[in-house]
Amino acid sequence: MKIKQLFSHNETYLMMIVIVFSLVLTIINPVFFTLENMFDLLRSSSGTAILAVGVFLVLLSGGIDVSCTTIAIAGQYISVNVLIASGIDSIGLAFLISILIGVSLGAVNAYLISTFNLPTLITTLGTSSLFHGLLLEFVGTKAVNVGDLPESIKAFAKVQILNINRPDGTSYGLSIFFVILVAIVLVTWIILKYTMIGRGIYAIGGNREAAKRTGYNVKKIQFFVYCYAGLIAGVMGVLHLSLIRYSNPTYLVGKELNIIAAVVLGGTKISGGSGTLTGTLIGVALITILEKNLILIGLSSYWQKFFIGLIIVLGVTITYAQNKISTRRNLAMRGA
Amino acid sequence: MSEAFLEVKNISKSFVGVTALEDVSLTIRKGEIHCLIGENGSGKSTLIKIIGGVYRADSGTITIEGKELYKVQAIESIRSGVQIIYQDLSLFPNLTVAENISINQMLESNQQKVNWKQIRETSKKALEEIGESNIPLDERVENLSMANKQIIAISRALTQNAKLIIMDEPTSAITKEEVDHLFSIILKLKKRGLSILFVSHKLSEVFEISENITILRDGKKVGQYPTADLDHDKLIYIMTGCKLEFSPYIYNKKLRQEKPLLEVLSMSKINQFSDINFTLQKGEILGITGLIGSGRTEIAQALFGLNRPDSGEIWMNGELTDIKNPEDAINNGIALLPEDRLNQGLFDFQSISDNIIVTILKKFLNKMGLMNSAKRRKAGNDWVEKLKIKTPNSFNPVNSLSGGNQQRVVLAKWLATSPKVFILDGPTIGIDIGSKHTIHNIIRKLAEEGMGIIMISDEIQEILDNCNRVILMSKGRIIKEIKDSRTTNSDELFEIITKDTAAGVNA
Numbered sequence: 001m002k003i004k005q006l007f008s009h010n011e012t013y014l015m016m017i018v019i020v021f022s023l024v025l026t027i028i029n030p031v032f033f034t035l036e037n038m039f040d041l042l043r044s045s046s047g048t049a050i051l052a053v054g055v056f057l058v059l060l061s062g063g064i065d066v067s068c069t070t071i072a073i074a075g076q077y078i079s080v081n082v083l084i085a086s087g088i089d090s091i092g093l094a095f096l097i098s099i100l101i102g103v104s105l106g107a108v109n110a111y112l113i114s115t116f117n118l119p120t121l122i123t124t125l126g127t128s129s130l131f132h133g134l135l136l137e138f139v140g141t142k143a144v145n146v147g148d149l150p151e152s153i154k155a156f157a158k159v160q161i162l163n164i165n166r167p168d169g170t171s172y173g174l175s176i177f178f179v180i181l182v183a184i185v186l187v188t189w190i191i192l193k194y195t196m197i198g199r200g201i202y203a204i205g206g207n208r209e210a211a212k213r214t215g216y217n218v219k220k221i222q223f224f225v226y227c228y229a230g231l232i233a234g235v236m237g238v239l240h241l242s243l244i245r246y247s248n249p250t251y252l253v254g255k256e257l258n259i260i261a262a263v264v265l266g267g268t269k270i271s272g273g274s275g276t277l278t279g280t281l282i283g284v285a286l287i288t289i290l291e292k293n294l295i296l297i298g299l300s301s302y303w304q305k306f307f308i309g310l311i312i313v314l315g316v317t318i319t320y321a322q323n324k325i326s327t328r329r330n331l332a333m334r335g336a
Numbered sequence: 337m338s339e340a341f342l343e344v345k346n347i348s349k350s351f352v353g354v355t356a357l358e359d360v361s362l363t364i365r366k367g368e369i370h371c372l373i374g375e376n377g378s379g380k381s382t383l384i385k386i387i388g389g390v391y392r393a394d395s396g397t398i399t400i401e402g403k404e405l406y407k408v409q410a411i412e413s414i415r416s417g418v419q420i421i422y423q424d425l426s427l428f429p430n431l432t433v434a435e436n437i438s439i440n441q442m443l444e445s446n447q448q449k450v451n452w453k454q455i456r457e458t459s460k461k462a463l464e465e466i467g468e469s470n471i472p473l474d475e476r477v478e479n480l481s482m483a484n485k486q487i488i489a490i491s492r493a494l495t496q497n498a499k500l501i502i503m504d505e506p507t508s509a510i511t512k513e514e515v516d517h518l519f520s521i522i523l524k525l526k527k528r529g530l531s532i533l534f535v536s537h538k539l540s541e542v543f544e545i546s547e548n549i550t551i552l553r554d555g556k557k558v559g560q561y562p563t564a565d566l567d568h569d570k571l572i573y574i575m576t577g578c579k580l581e582f583s584p585y586i587y588n589k590k591l592r593q594e595k596p597l598l599e600v601l602s603m604s605k606i607n608q609f610s611d612i613n614f615t616l617q618k619g620e621i622l623g624i625t626g627l628i629g630s631g632r633t634e635i636a637q638a639l640f641g642l643n644r645p646d647s648g649e650i651w652m653n654g655e656l657t658d659i660k661n662p663e664d665a666i667n668n669g670i671a672l673l674p675e676d677r678l679n680q681g682l683f684d685f686q687s688i689s690d691n692i693i694v695t696i697l698k699k700f701l702n703k704m705g706l707m708n709s710a711k712r713r714k715a716g717n718d719w720v721e722k723l724k725i726k727t728p729n730s731f732n733p734v735n736s737l738s739g740g741n742q743q744r745v746v747l748a749k750w751l752a753t754s755p756k757v758f759i760l761d762g763p764t765i766g767i768d769i770g771s772k773h774t775i776h777n778i779i780r781k782l783a784e785e786g787m788g789i790i791m792i793s794d795e796i797q798e799i800l801d802n803c804n805r806v807i808l809m810s811k812g813r814i815i816k817e818i819k820d821s822r823t824t825n826s827d828e829l830f831e832i833i834t835k836d837t838a839a840g841v842n843a
Contacts, residue, residue, distance in 0.1 A: 032748035194450045196442065199435065206430035211424050215443045 010267035013318070014282045021289060029296045035120060035164065036172045042156075046177035047239045049281060053188050054232035055256075056263045056280040060192075060270030061225045062205040063120035067109060067128035068233045068259065069252040074135045075101040076237030076250045080144050080153070081170040089150040091238070099234035105131055107223070108229020114222040128253075135249055144247040177239055184232060189277055197224055205272030257287040261312045262287045285313065339368045341500055342387070347396035351565055356382040357393075358395045362550050366498065369522060369532045370522030371542045371563070374552035375575060375768035376738050380535050383552070384484075384502050387533075389413035400404045401499075417499030419665070421506065424438055425489045429478035434459040436477050441495045446579075462491035465528075466521050473650050483514035490521065501525065502533040507541055510630045512794065513834075519545050520763045529771040537768050539568055540797070543618050551575055576770045584822050585780055587804035591619030600639070603648025608634040609812040612648065616757060621779065621789040623803030623821065625796055626833055631812035632792045633675055636761045640672035641665040652756075669756035673763055674747055675792075680733075681746040682734050689716025690746045719748040723778065730739070740771025744807040747778065758782065759790045764798065776802050796826040810836040 004262040051068055058065040075098030082097055105127070121194065146154070160173030192198040200221040201209040202223050212218050241247050266283025268275025287308060294303050344362040347353070357379045364370045374380050387389045387398060389410035398405050400416040427436050427513045437459035442450070463469050468487050471480070477488060486506060493501050507515045522532055522545060536542055542549060543563060550560045551574050559574050566574075573579055596615040603612040607629035616622050623634045637643035639650065641659040652668050659665050665672070674681050683691055693715050695699070700712045706778055713730075721742045725831060726794060734745055743763065750758065760779065765771040779802065783789050793799050797804055799821070806818040808829060815836050818824050 010482035196448055196450060199431075199439075199442075199450055202431055203428050203439070206428040210424075210428060213422075214440055269430075273428070318618070 011276065011279045011282055014279065016056060016285065018282060018286050018289065021286070025289070025293050026294055032293065033298060039172060041288060041292065042178045042181075043175035044243065044292065045284060046175070047118055047179040047236045047243065048180050048255075048262070049284045050184055050232055050236045050239065051197050052259050052266075052278065052280050052284045053184055054229035054236075054262050055259050056266075056268055056275060056277065057188065057192075057201065057225055058120070058229050059260075059268050059270065060205050060272060060275055061222065062208060063113065063222070063225070064260070064270070065109065065124045065226070065229050066121065066256045066260070067124040068229060069129065069254070069256040070128040070132045070135075071102050071233040072107045072237040072240065073249060073252045074105060074131055074237070075099070075234040075253070076138055076241045076252075077135060077144075077247055078245045079238065079239075079333060080241060081139060081150070083150045083153075084144070084148060089152045091156045092150040094150075094153060094238050094241075095235065100238045101230055102230040102234025103227050103262075104230070104233070104238070105234070106227040108227035109230070110223040113226065114219040116260065121189075128256075132249075132253060139249070141249060143249075146245045149241075149245055149247075153238075153242050154245055157245070177243070180235065180239065184235070185277055192277070193226075197221060201225060202273060204320045207273075216234070223288050223335065225320070258287060258308065338366045338368075338691040339402075341368075341401060343397075343399040344383075344387065345397045347383070347386060347393045347398070347400070349386060349393050357386070357555045357796050359396075360552065361396075362557070362560070364531050364533060366499075366531055367526050367529045369526055369534060371549045372552065373534045373537060373539075373542055373549055373571070373575060375537065375770055376740065377554075378552040379555040380552055382555075384420060384504060384533070384535060387413065387502065393711050414496060417497055418502065419493035419496055419498040419500070421486075421489045421493060421504065422500045423504045423506075423508065425485055425486060427477050427485055430476065432474050432476055433463075433471055433480070433488055434473040437462050437491045437495060439650065440492055444496070446706055448742055459491065460493045463487075464525055465494055466490065468521075473664075475531065481514075482516065484508045485789035486615070487521065488819040490525075491716070498530065500531040500533065502535070504535045505537075506534070507536065507538060512830075515541060521575075530658050531542050537542075539557045539571060539769075542571075543568070551576060572769055574727065578770075582801055583803050584800070585621050585783070585804050587617075588619050588784065589619075591786055592617050597653060598639075599649075600649040602636070602650070603638065603645045605634065605643070605645045605651070607812075608643070609638075609645075609809075611685065612809060612814060614817070616790060616813065618786045618788055619783050620758075620805060621647065621783045621791055621803045623647075623799035623806040624790060624792045624809060625794060625795065625799045625806065625829070626809030629811075629834075630809040632809050633761055635809075636675075636759045636790070636792055638674060639665070639757075639759060640670060647659070651770060661738060666753055666755075668818070669754075671750035671753055671755035671758045673743075673750060673760045673767065675761040681749075682742060686747055687731045688720060688725065688727055688737065689713065689717075689733050691734045692716050692719045692752060695749050695753045719752060720764060723748050723751075724774070738771070740775070741768045743767055743771070743775060746779075747775070751782070755787065757788045757790070761792045763791060763793070764795075772798075796829050800824070800826055800829070808833055 014238060022033065033035055051072060054068055055065055073219055077092045078101055079097035083094055109124055109127055112118055114126070156176070159176040161176060161179055162174040163171050164173060165171045192201065200211065200216045203214070203216055204218050204221055208218065240252065263280050263282040263285060265271055266275070266279035266281070268280060290307050290311065291304055294307065342364040344360065347357055347360045349357040360379070372380050372383065382391060386393050386408070389408040389412060398408055400418070407418065417740055423737065428439070434455050441458055442455070459473055460469065463471055466487070468491070471484055471487065477485060477719060491500065502726040506518060506560065510518070525532060534546060546561060546563045549563055549566060549571070551558050551571070553575060597618050598615050600612055603659070604610040614622070614633060624635070626632050634643055638645045639659065641661040641664050644660065646732050650659060657668050659668065671815070693712060700708045702708050715818070716730050722801060725737070725741050725744045725748070727741070734742060737745065742833055763779065764775055766777065779789060779791070791799065791803055803821050805819050806829070808816040809815050816832055825833040
């Protein structure tokens with residue numbers, strides 16, 4: 001019974017794909033399945049995963065947010081510029097500024113969507129362009145090179161919580177990024193499972209009209225969702241900066257589709273109301289492994305786009321086919 | 337006689353100058369099952385929404401347990417024990433049974449944290465109260481049958497200390513057996529002292545369950561009677577304001593041809609139907625009935641090219657035909673009025689006229705391949721007139737029409753293709769009595785003019801009243817054919833169907 005239950009979840013199948021894929025990679029290149037490589041993958045994909053949590057929340061509520069990457073880059077670029085201009089070299093301040101910007105821009109989305117009841121895709125498409133335009137015009141277009149980057153930001157990427165020594169005396173370890181990811185996932189999980197506002201997100205994603213009749217404050221819930229997504233984007237902005245040690249205000253923008261794809265691949269319904277954090281994380285894992293490791297098997301990076309596209313189309317097809325089968329099964333049961 | 341729970345006095349309500357309710361009064365005692373009946377547009381929904389505090393009456397009073405509610409708010413009405421179960425049930429398909437049942441109570445208690453233990457206990461208790469503890473608490477509501485969804489909605493109302501449950505057309509989407517089950521629950525609730533206001537337009541059910549009936553017509557109350565004082569004909573007369581004549585349909589044997597209009601030979605499709613054989617003559621109205629899942633709708637779709645059978649033959653006028661898709665069906669002179677007219681039969685926001693002529697658009701092309709608008713418009717208007725569709729303008733969107741008139745639009749749309757065989761799947765589902773009668777008359781007239789009609793319905797009485805021959809189905813097979821519908825009655829047919837279905841379940 002337990003195993004049967006396991007196989008009724010999308011996550012199980014996805015996890016199996018991840019495992020098979022990892023095995024293939026390991027056979028081709030044994031370096032893949034080493035702790036070191038795993039730690040490295042975790043560090044480099046934490047940002048994507050964090051952003052995916054925000055997108056997941058928005059999808060769950062029945063909306064979609066394509067402005068998340070723009071918000072992340074705005075948070076990043078403004079905070080690094082403030083740090084340089086003010087001369088205060090503090091990672092804490094960088095996070096604070098980036099998060100404030102994230103929440104404020106998220107609040108703009110939230111205000112437009114909840115007050116005027118606008119379609120979320122068009123709204124965030126619009127605000128995304130609006131935010132980016134303002135950023136480039138008023139803050140600047142000049143990239144911040146590693147030489148100008150505050151020390152604390154560079155140092156942050158090197159913080160490790162677990163350190164393992166190699167035989168030759170050098171060491172590798174688990175990055176602090178992973179801790180931040182775990183914290184965000186945990187907090188989000190608690191909100192979704194144990195707070196009324198979290199259940200409200202499921203409710204408005206499942207049946208908005210019924211949620212209203214039941215007495216949920218739909219506007220308040222939407223406001224929370226978009227602000228929270230903005231907050232998460234703010235955190236991600238700083239992590240991304242710290243990881244690549246370079247800030248270019250045109251980076252990240254355009255990556256939002258990959259992130260939405262990872263979330264949908266993870267089994268979250270694009271129409272809202274249904275999905276899990278576990279699925280989201282596995283979806284991100286799959287896309288990340290693909291992105292980073294095609295080169296390991298000797299394929300050019302252009303194949304990345306092809307394979308990501310293939311996975312999305314296959315993933316969506318499988319999800320739909322499964323739904324269709326279960327609907328038929330239900331109908332058959334009714335008929336019997 | 338026990339005391340009154342709800343007293344509605346002299347309620348009037350109008351929307352932008354149009355009177356929806358005029359001086360309506362209604363009293364419901366504690367533990368009473370009261371029925372509110374009336375045709376579409378008679379003001380039933382408006383009245384229950386006023387009781388529920390969704391709308392505010394222009395004048396009149398509402399008293400609950402002796403306490404007059406001044407300007408009823410939704411929350412006041414709920415706190416006084418009034419729960420409305422709307423037709424759409426307002427459930428969350430993505431959430432579990434337990435959460436759906438407890439959600440109102442959680443919100444009402446204004447807590448911020450979610451207590452899953454409490455959710456399970458509340459929902460378990462609510463289900464047990466009505467003897468439905470076999471519904472799994474952790475199942476998602478989207479996976480439940482319509483009948484079970486209804487039970488979830490009722491249980492949710494119970495968690496709110498409901499004293500009066502108003503059910504808006506609760507039986508429109510469930511089978512006869514499920515209706516019986518629902519009624520047994522309603523009786524349980526009555527025993528516990530709850531009052532029920534049952535809104536419906538299915539007369540047989542109203543007679544079965546209610547103690548008193550309030551009848552609305554055109555926003556006015558035309559009577560409140562103990563159910564025992566009414567009979568079927570009298571109720572129809574009060575509801576519609578006119579006497580409707582019922583006479584069986586008699587097949588004109590002169591129309592009979594040597595080769596039948598339609599002949600189906602051993603048609604089968606795995607898991608849907610098997611070994612289906614029947615013929616249809618010109619001028620016949622052939623009824624097909626059976627419970628939901630008996631395969632009747634699947635057969636209709638197979639004949640119309642929407643559901644390809646695995647094997648079998650379809651003959652039209654003595655010629656073997658292959659119907660792969662609806663286009664083939666239309667070319668062969670077959671038309672289908674689908675069961676679910678909103679999803680399958682109409683383009684909601686397009687005009688009435690365009691909805692009708694969509695099947696014959698090709699007729700309006702000129703030599704250049706362009707559309708002749710004048711002809712198109714005229715054709716649309718002609719049909720609106722022919723079928724007496726009630727609208728000030730045939731360019732109004734089709735969703736501005738009432739259910740009965742929408743059904744006429746779908747009829748017109750298929751009649752425009754001048755079909756030889758017209759399959760009607762549930763032609764009067766959700767349509768009130770007056771309109772129903774008109775539609776039946778249209779169908780009869782078509783048959784008298786030589787069209788072959790297949791009428792599918794789960795209302796056995798409707799089939800008997802309008803068909804000259806009847807096929808009974810169960811579990812995908814034809815279990816009986818009645819050559820002359822005048823030789824039987826609805827009780828007999830119902831028994832045959834349910835017996836066979838029950839036998840299958842036990843086997």
